[in-house]
Amino acid sequence: MNKGKIKLGLIGGGPNSFIGPVHRIAAYMGERYDLVGGVFDIDYEQSKAFAEKLELDASRAYKDLDDFISGELSRPADERIEAVSILTPNFLHYPMAKRLVGEGFHVICEKPITMTAAEAVELAELVEQKGVVFSLTHTYTGYPMVRQMKAMIAAGALGKIHKMDAQYYQGWINPFIHEKDKRAGVWRLDPAKSGQSCCFGDIGVHAFNLLEYTTGLTINKVLADINTLYEDNPLDVDGTALVRTTDGVRGIVRASQIATGEENNIVVTVYGDKAGLRWEQENPTYLKFMEEGKPAQILKPGNPYLSEFSLESTKIAPGHPEGLFDAMGNIYSGTAQAIRKESYRDGAFPTVQDGVRGMNFIEAVLESSKNGQVWVSI
The missing domain is CATH 3.40.50.720 (NAD(P)-binding Rossmann-like Domain)
Incomplete structure (x- = not known):
């Protein structure tokens, strides 16, 4: 060995x-x-x-x-x-x-x-x-404060979950999409290279994954409306999907690559009957905790009041920003623990089953939109 x-x-x-x-x-x-x-x-x-x-x-x-x-x-x-x-x-x-x-x-x-x-x-x-x-x-599952969000929800900090909302907005395709010759040269708009979906396949699936990852709930139905913007463009560049979980919790996934001026605007928010939590990827060191009838709290990485999972995923002292490299590093570290057959926490890295879930979600979104915005089971 x-x-x-x-x-x-x-x-x-x-x-x-x-x-x-x-x-x-x-x-x-x-x-x-x-x-x-x-x-x-x-x-x-x-x-x-x-x-x-x-x-x-x-x-x-x-x-x-x-x-x-x-x-x-x-x-x-x-x-x-x-x-x-x-x-x-x-x-x-x-x-x-x-x-x-x-x-x-x-x-x-x-x-x-x-x-x-x-x-x-x-x-x-x-x-x-x-x-x-x-x-x-x-x-994004590797960010310390996303892992803190997961731990708090699992511990019951929000109470019974009754609403969830995830968005992923970019504007990078805007300079190419409006001219036929330009959009024809973008590989992400070529089904042979990109697959069945551009926007939801590339970024909407991240929003979907974050909802399931943080809440521990399973989304089993979607109702989607996607937009290619131009008739000759074969793949989606924008869309919205209503989602429902096996527990009956309602939510929404919003994704766009034509959100002019946006860079990498990911926001995931989960509401329960006691409190809510919100995390934003462009401000990744802040997790907003909103309790009913109390002032909102801002939780930050590296502090002793956080969960063990969050602290294990933090590499530097409080007050120093962590970002995409650190998040990816946490996924590599969790993968290494699995390869070496060491113990590791649930959620230490996304697995092949997360890939299956993502592809099922993408295909359900496409089917729902194609059939006139109807509910489709995942």
């Missing part, structure tokens, strides 16, 4: 990647991983140059996934890469994850997990069969 640092490989995440540095820094944060090699770019020369820049062994800068798998499996078991992070465009997540899981690698994957719900179910069954760890990077 391997011990010590986990040997990590990357598929994607090379010189032109936005998310690549986030994953690399997150992996190093907890000092649980050692980046060894990978397929860093579709251009082999760029991939090799990137590996050289990172001062990695040149023999472990691979040409493609087949080369990666054969190269690593030819090495002694205690020298092989153990976990692989998939940081490619959406359409490659499923085939790459399926190959890697089938060969016994642990996988850390960007979302969406697959292009369809059926593929997600198939992948989940393979993960269980092979006994590997599969971590899906719903990064």
Whole structure:
């Protein structure tokens, strides 16, 4: 059995990647991983140059996934890469994850997990069969104050939940969407690369995940209205979904990539019969606790009044801001605990089942909107 640092490989995440540095820094944060090699770019020369820049062994800068798998499996078991992070465009997540899981690698994957719900179910069954760890990077679940929110709700701080609201607003696609030639060149609007959905597949699913993660409730019905803005645009760029849980709790998921001027405006709010909680991603060190008949309180990370889960997820002293890198680092740390068969808390990292839930939600949203804004069961 391997011990010590986990040997990590990357598929994607090379010189032109936005998310690549986030994953690399997150992996190093907890000092649980050692980046060894990978397929860093579709251009082999760029991939090799990137590996050289990172001062990695040149023999472990691979040409493609087949080369990666054969190269690593030819090495002694205690020298092989153990976990692989998939940081490619959406359409490659499923085939790459399926190959890697089938060969016994642990996988850390960007979302969406697959292009369809059926593929997600198939992948989940393979993960269980092979006994590997599969971590899906719903990064926002790694924030200390989101974990505090989860712990407080589980402890009954809000009383009986009766309303929940999550939004994820961006405006990044606004400069491209209004001209036919420009929007045709955006890969996230290409179903062959992005999948069935742009807005809800990319960001709406994060809002959905945060509601289920923080409340512990299961959303089983949606009624959605999505907007492509232009008839020749095949994928959604905006939409709203009413949601209901198995317990009958009502809520709403709002997502937009045409919210002009917005950057990464995520807000999740949960109300109970005693109190409410609100967290905003652009102000991630504040958790607002609103009790009936009392002044609102602002809870901040690193303080002794917080839950053990929140404090374990905090890396620096109170008063110092933590952000996306820290949140991703917490997910990598939780994944490492699972890979090394150590004890870890529920919610330490999103699993393959969270991926299945997300794909089921996306498909239910699309079906509801297509059929004239009707209730659809997940």
